[in-house]
Amino acid sequence: MLAAGAEQVPDTVRDAVLARVSRLSLAGRETAAAASVLGRRAEVGFLAAVSGQPLAAVDECLERGVLVAHADAVEFRHDLARLAVERSLSRLSVPVPTPGRSRT
Helix, strand or coil: CCCCCCCCCCHHHHHHHHHHHHCCCHHHHHHHHHHHHHCCEEEHHHHHHHHCCCHHHHHHHHHCCCEEEECCEEEECCHHHHHHHHHHCCCCCCCCCCCCCCCC
16 A cells, blocks of 8 residues: 555656546546545445436446556555545635635
């Protein structure tokens, strides 16, 4: 297992993983992004709900080899792949509500 904060994703791994993810549909990319922040393994229905995408997007990720099935859950083939996707997410792409601030 990789120690938190100490993970290094080699450039070649990052590039290969992100190239594969970039070939997914928008729904597939959003599903892969959600899976990356949910951790090592995610239940299929939960992943679809969190990503806001249909189960077909999870199927696409499985068919394209971005995710692999594990019982009733899915996961990245290796944690380095998950980290590559997670670290590629823009911190500005998802607004995070701040307690005490209005959304205007």
